[in-house]
Amino acid sequence: xxLADLANPHRFQKLARVLIPAFAVLAAILIAAGLVLGFRAPxxxxxxxxxxxxxxxxxxxxxxxxAYTVMAIAALGTLVWRHPLADVAGKAAAQIGAAFCFLCLVxxxxxxxxxxxxxxxxxxxxxxxxxxxxxxLGVLALLRAIEDPNRAGRAAAILALVGFVNxxxxxxxxxxxxxxxxxxxxxxxxxxxxxxxxxxPLLISAAGFLALFxxxxxxxxxxxxxxxxxxTLRILAAVSAEGR
Amino acid sequence: MDLGQHAAFIIAAxxxxxxxxxxxxxxxxVDYRAQRRMLDELESHSPRRH
Amino acid sequence: xxATFLAVVARDLKLALRVGGGAGIGVIFFLAIVTIVPxxxxxxxxxxxRIGAAVxxxxxxxxxxxxxxxxxxxxxxxxxxxxxLLAPAPLELIGVAxxxxxxxxxxxxxxxxxxxxxxxxxxxxxxxxxVSLTLLVGTPAVTFLGLIAAALSVALPRGGxxxxxxxxxxxxxxxIFGVAATNAVVAGEIPFGTPxxxxxxxxxxxxxxxxxxxxxxxxxxxx
Numbered sequence: 001x002x003l004a005d006l007a008n009p010h011r012f013q014k015l016a017r018v019l020i021p022a023f024a025v026l027a028a029i030l031i032a033a034g035l036v037l038g039f040r041a042p043x044x045x046x047x048x049x050x051x052x053x054x055x056x057x058x059x060x061x062x063x064x065x066x067a068y069t070v071m072a073i074a075a076l077g078t079l080v081w082r083h084p085l086a087d088v089a090g091k092a093a094a095q096i097g098a099a100f101c102f103l104c105l106v107x108x109x110x111x112x113x114x115x116x117x118x119x120x121x122x123x124x125x126x127x128x129x130x131x132x133x134x135x136x137l138g139v140l141a142l143l144r145a146i147e148d149p150n151r152a153g154r155a156a157a158i159l160a161l162v163g164f165v166n167x168x169x170x171x172x173x174x175x176x177x178x179x180x181x182x183x184x185x186x187x188x189x190x191x192x193x194x195x196x197x198x199x200x201p202l203l204i205s206a207a208g209f210l211a212l213f214x215x216x217x218x219x220x221x222x223x224x225x226x227x228x229x230x231x232t233l234r235i236l237a238a239v240s241a242e243g244r
Numbered sequence: 245m246d247l248g249q250h251a252a253f254i255i256a257a258x259x260x261x262x263x264x265x266x267x268x269x270x271x272x273x274v275d276y277r278a279q280r281r282m283l284d285e286l287e288s289h290s291p292r293r294h
Numbered sequence: 295x296x297a298t299f300l301a302v303v304a305r306d307l308k309l310a311l312r313v314g315g316g317a318g319i320g321v322i323f324f325l326a327i328v329t330i331v332p333x334x335x336x337x338x339x340x341x342x343x344r345i346g347a348a349v350x351x352x353x354x355x356x357x358x359x360x361x362x363x364x365x366x367x368x369x370x371x372x373x374x375x376x377x378x379l380l381a382p383a384p385l386e387l388i389g390v391a392x393x394x395x396x397x398x399x400x401x402x403x404x405x406x407x408x409x410x411x412x413x414x415x416x417x418x419x420x421x422x423x424x425v426s427l428t429l430l431v432g433t434p435a436v437t438f439l440g441l442i443a444a445a446l447s448v449a450l451p452r453g454g455x456x457x458x459x460x461x462x463x464x465x466x467x468x469x470i471f472g473v474a475a476t477n478a479v480v481a482g483e484i485p486f487g488t489p490x491x492x493x494x495x496x497x498x499x500x501x502x503x504x505x506x507x508x509x510x511x512x513x514x515x516x517x
Contacts, residue, residue, distance in 0.1 A: 049248035053257045060261075096268065103264050110257040114250035120414040122337035130329055137322045144318075212265070219272040226279035233286040 009225055012085070016222045023215035027208050034205025041197040053111040055202060058186075059209035060104040064132060065167055067097025067213065071139070072164040075157035085221070087153025088228075090160065091143055092220035096213060098136035105129060124173035125181035132170055135163035149228055298383040299391045306395030309368070320357040320400045321407050327353035328411045339416050346417035347425050347476035351469055353411070354404045354429050355436060355462075361400060362440035363457040365392050366448045366512070375448070375512075385512060389505035393434075393441045401433035424479040424486060428472040428493060435497035438504030439464050445511035467496050 035055055044051035071093040077086030108126070109119045120126065139156050146152035174181050186192045192199055248254075331349050332342060342349075369375040378388050408429050409422040417425065443457035474489040 043248070048250070049254060050250055052254055056257065056261045099264055099268055103261055106260055107257045110253045110260075114253050118339070118416070120416070121339070122332040122342070127329070127332070127337075134322070134326055134329060137325070141319055141322060216268055216272055219276065223272065223275045223279055226276070226283055230279060230282045230286060233283070237286065237289070 009229070012225065013222065016218050020215050020218050020222075023211045023218070027212035027215055030204055030208030030211060032208075034201045034203075034208055036201075038198070038201035038205060041201060044198075047115055050111060050115055051198070053107055054198070055205045057104060057107040057111055058202060059206040060100045060107060061129070062206060063209055063213050064097055064101035064104050064129070065170060066210075067093045067100060067217075068132065068136070068160075068164065068167055070217070071097060071160045072167075075160040078153055078157040079161075087150065087157060088221050088224045089217070090153065090157060091224055092217050094136060094139045094143065094156070094160070095220055096216050098133070098140060100213070101129065101133045101136055105133060123181060124177040125170070128166060128170040128173045132163075132166055135159075135166060138163070149231070295383045295387065298381055299387055302378075302388055302391035303395045303398075306392055307399055310395065310399035318403065320360050321403045323360055324353045324357040324404055324407060325411065327356060328414060331415075343416040343418065346412055346415035347421055347480075348473050349415060350408050350412055350417070350425050351429070351432075351472050351476075354408060354433060355465060355469060356458075357404055358401055358433055358436045359440065359458045359461060362396070362437070362444055362461070363447055365396055365441060365444040367444070370448050379512070385509040386505040389441050389445075389508045389512075390438075393438045393504065396440075397434050397437040401437055405429045405433060418480045421476050421480045424476045428475050428490065431490075431494055431497050432468045432472045435468055435500040435504075436461065436465055438501050441504045441508040442511060445508035448512070464500075468493065468500075471496065 038055040039052060043049050071090050074086045074090035074093060077083040078090060105126075108129075112121070113119050139159050142159055143152050143156045146155060186194065186199070186202070194202070328349060331345075335341060335345070366375060369378060379385065381388060405426055408426050412422045412425055439461050440457060443460040446460065447456045471489045471493040474484075475486055475493060478484050478486045478489060
């Protein structure tokens with residue numbers, strides 16, 4: 001099975017060496033294009049220039065949820081299918097996803113201050129994203145607390161799966177409860193409701209962010225594989241030194 | 245480019261995004277160099293088995 | 295003696311920052327407490343702003359209690375405690391060193407993140423500075439108090455919960471004057487200085503009492 005072939009560290013390294021720069025370049029081009037188009041579009045009739053923050057806030061939000069989903073799938077890979085790269089992918093997704101979730105919260109807060117008058121509100125959408133952030137931090141804390149990478153990976157996988165229930169809650173929170181946050185205007189069954197002059201730059205920017213996430217994710221996985229190899233060699237060296 | 249009366253917030257949002265993204269990129273690069281260095285050191289010291 | 299003090303501080307800090315050491319967990323716990331308060335109280339912004347200082351103080355207090363029992367327990371388990379008892383510096387100074395390291399790793403991050411959490415609770419901006427200041431003065435006292443509980447429960451398996459239960463009543467004066475000082479900035483009926491100076495006095499008292507009692511406890515309990 002091709003996915004299992006990737007488990008071979010050399011194969012993964014070779015693939016990573018090609019994919020990481022490719023995704024990085026793609027990300028740079030797409031994000032630049034998205035932002036240029038985004039700033040060229042006319043200002044929103046309600047929010048004025050503040051809507052420009054959308055081009056970084058919304059992709060960050062989508063990636064926070066996406067990264068958690070990657071982490072959850074990786075968790076299944078660790079616990080159910082026992083794929084050797086699964087927990088490496090999960091750890092990388094947790095680290096990068098947490099950063100994007102933080103960005104989502106901060107850019108959202110900065111957008112909210114002039115628009116709604118407050119940096120923070122305890123409404124369903126904001127609170128559920130904060131809870132998502134706490135879940136990320138919990139997974140990262142658990143990974144740090146256990147020394148053996150395999151045991152840590154399995155423990156974190158269980159935690160990640162348990163927390164996955166929050167992801168649909170975040171997505172649908174603005175629909176289920178009355179919220180100060182804007183209702184869904186892109187991912188709707190009826191299709192997007194925002195004007196194409198803003199939708200197009202948003203989608204391009206989001207694609208760029210996705211490419212950036214993929215580049216960072218693969219790079220983080222590669223680093224983690226190297227780290228584990230270093231650890232193994234160190235243990236072997238210590239053991240053989242004792243044997244002498 | 246007139247960013248309107250709330251320009252400071254827009255700039256702050258983009259600035260912090262830049263900071264975090266550059267931070268992530270640097271972290272990934274620096275970690276790679278460090279791990280590669282440690283790995284090369286260890287592999288040069290230990291005699292190759294099988 | 296200074297060399298021993300600095301050596302113990304450096305060692306404990308390194309251990310805390312390492313894998314499984316527990317530095318940073320306090321901040322996450324603090325964030326979690328602040329997050330669950332609105333779930334319990336309701337997303338009532340004016341109410342949250344009013345109780346904000348109190349929530350921050352309770353959160354910081356509880357987060358400080360995390361890992362207090364580990365101050366001596368780790369050393370007890372691997373035998374380092376016996377070595378520390380034989381060190382050239384008095385046991386009280388060792389206690390001060392360990393408490394200092396623990397506060398830098400656990401308490402100081404709480405003080406730094408408190409204003410951000412206060413912002414989320416809608417606390418008055420004037421009060422944010424006051425909260426940080428009171429926490430800066432109060433959290434070391436909590437840690438040094440914790441030294442006593444840590445020493446008493448050094449060999450007990452359920453040491454962590456016991457430590458928290460022992461410390462909380464003693465920490466009440468810190469809580470009272472810390473919150474009073476912060477609210478004084480907002481309400482303006484009494485000057486900030488009055489409760490703040492009392493807070494400083496109580497803190498200084500605990501900074502001395504903690505290591506002295508902890509050292510006595512270690513000597514007695516271990517025999």
